[in-house]
Amino acid sequence: MPSLDAAADQPGAHDQTLIVDNAVSLTLSTDSLQVVDNRTSSKPDRSCCGLYKKEKTKTTHAISLYNVLDAEVTASSLAVTYAQHSTKNDVSVTSLHYPITEKEKPAVEAWTERLLALSYGTSQRRRRLKVLINPFGGKGTAANLYQTYAAPIFAAARCQVDVQTTEHRGHAIEIAEQLDLDAYDAIICCSGDGLPYEVFNGLGKRPNGREALAKMPVALLPCGSGNGMTWNCLGTESVSVASLALIKSFRTPLDLVSVTQKNTRTLSFLSQSFGIVADSDLGTDNIRWMGAQRFTYGFLVRLMQRTIYPCDLAIKVEMGDKRAIKDHYRSYVSQEYDPLADPIRVEAASQSPALPELEYGTVEDQVPKDWEVVPGEHMGNFYAGNMAIMSKDTSFFPASLPGDGLMDIVTIDGTVSRTTSIKMMNEIPTGGFFDMADVNIRKAKAFRLVPHEKDGYISIDGEKVPFEAFQCEIHQGLGTTLTKSGHKYEAEGPK
Numbered sequence: 199m200p201s202l203d204a205a206a207d208q209p210g211a212h213d214q215t216l217i218v219d220n221a222v223s224l225t226l227s228t229d230s231l232q233v234v235d236n237r238t239s240s241k242p243d244r245s246c247c248g249l250y251k252k253e254k255t256k257t258t259h260a261i262s263l264y265n266v267l268d269a270e271v272t273a274s275s276l277a278v279t280y281a282q283h284s285t286k287n288d289v290s291v292t293s294l295h296y297p298i299t300e301k302e303k304p305a306v307e308a309w310t311e312r313l314l315a316l317s318y319g320t321s322q323r324r325r326r327l328k329v330l331i332n333p334f335g336g337k338g339t340a341a342n343l344y345q346t347y348a349a350p351i352f353a354a355a356r357c358q359v360d361v362q363t364t365e366h367r368g369h370a371i372e373i374a375e376q377l378d379l380d381a382y383d384a385i386i387c388c389s390g391d392g393l394p395y396e397v398f399n400g401l402g403k404r405p406n407g408r409e410a411l412a413k414m415p416v417a418l419l420p421c422g423s424g425n426g427m428t429w430n431c432l433g434t435e436s437v438s439v440a441s442l443a444l445i446k447s448f449r450t451p452l453d454l455v456s457v458t459q460k461n462t463r464t465l466s467f468l469s470q471s472f473g474i475v476a477d478s479d480l481g482t483d484n485i486r487w488m489g490a491q492r493f494t495y496g497f498l499v500r501l502m503q504r505t506i507y508p509c510d511l512a513i514k515v516e517m518g519d520k521r522a523i524k525d526h527y528r529s530y531v532s533q534e535y536d537p538l539a540d541p542i543r544v545e546a547a548s549q550s551p552a553l554p555e556l557e558y559g560t561v562e563d564q565v566p567k568d569w570e571v572v573p574g575e576h577m578g579n580f581y582a583g584n585m586a587i588m589s590k591d592t593s594f595f596p597a598s599l600p601g602d603g604l605m606d607i608v609t610i611d612g613t614v615s616r617t618t619s620i621k622m623m624n625e626i627p628t629g630g631f632f633d634m635a636d637v638n639i640r641k642a643k644a645f646r647l648v649p650h651e652k653d654g655y656i657s658i659d660g661e662k663v664p665f666e667a668f669q670c671e672i673h674q675g676l677g678t679t680l681t682k683s684g685h686k687y688e689a690e691g692p693k
């Protein structure tokens with residue numbers, strides 16, 4: 199008969215043991231499920247003509263509570279479903295099954311609830327997911343990646359899933375604009391960063407845009423060539439590992455940036471770039487077959503040409519000192535995740551549901567007098583980030599935070615030597631980039647950039663926009679995403 203460890207009833211106790219099938223102990227601790235199996239098994243007796251003999255064996259293994267997906271009790275069995283590593287970079291679904299009797303069922307149910315409570319904590323169980331698949335994402339492999347690696351994990355965690363394939367550019371904007379927000383707990387994009395960009399803008403186009411953005415989390419499964427959102431929020435490029443992380447993730451307020459050009463206003467969640475980064479990304483579409491390496495190739499070609507991108511630039515600077523930026527980052531990440539803060543934010547958004555008005559006007563207005571004018575005649579690279587990691591091993595904005603109400607801006611003069619530029623590129627993966635003397639870093643609330651030339655590239659979240667003057671301002675906690683921590687990115691931060 200199943201029995202429960204009495205210590206579990208004591209205040210503050212975390213261990214609780216269930217005995218099933220008379221010989222298997224399942225013990226809950228603060229971070230794992232310990233399984234000790236003493237059942238008798240049949241093994242071949244090689245000394246007696248290949249006959250089988252029964253012998254008692256003892257097997258022990260630990261399952262991380264983070265990996266536990268679900269547990270189900272029926273009149274005759276207990277099943278615990280979890281994710282375990284099938285390869286170095288992937289997890290797959292497996293399960294444990296043990297017989298129980300109807301009489302044992304109440305004790306097993308109590309233990310099962312305890313298991314799930316410890317496994318999920320304040321993360322939401324059995325989410326209702328709207329899954330959007332870009333059929334062209336990841337060189338056309340997004341649908342297969344989802345079905346192979348994500349769908350089994352969502353099913354094992356008993357999520358309700360509604361899958362829809364996007365049919366054309368901008369389709370995700372239409373879907374998000376018309377979506378029944380009460381029917382889902384999150385929108386999951388199977389694509390690169392382009393689909394979340396569309397979803398945020400679709401939610402923002404609704405009459406109650408602010409409320410929709412606060413209520414509906416947007417997350418990304420890494421099925422495209424650019425998966426910055428997944429790296430930042432979930433810390434992986436594996437679809438299966440990301441799916442597990444989403445199951446255990448927390449709702450997280452996310453700053454969004456309003457981008458204005460002439461009479462248009464769009465929302466950005468990731469980055470805005472002008473100069474060598476935008477040029478190397480958008481100007482290399484003809485070699486997209488190279489995958490992520492096309493960006494490196496494009497960067498080096500332009501670096502050898504000593505390309506500059508003249509512009510006028512003005513920034514609403516809040517912090518321009520690197521030490522102060524580091525202190526700000528450390529203070530922010532030291533805070534504990536507070537699950538009670540999110541409902542307050544969503545309620546506030548429902549009271550004032552329209553998108554926030556622009557505090558600093560648009561690109562058509564006069565530049566405010568308290569903005570810092572930055573010389574741009576020899577601009578080599580202008581890059582503003584709302585997330586830390588732009589792609590694998592590229593934490594370009596290590597001090598970036600999801601909800602501090604500030605964007606991180608990097609400017610680099612185009613006249614620095616090729617040796618210095620190459621060193622900058624090599625120092626990004628090591629974390630040394632931040633402290634290099636030729637790298638200017640500011641935390642800001644807004645900026646305006648006006649290109650001097652007629653043709654070129656401006657990238658918003660990796661998407662090409664018209665090559666003309668644009669202005670950006672940040673809105674603290676306007677959007678919502680899902681992260682492993684609930685309040686910070688999966689980046690190391692500035693050293």
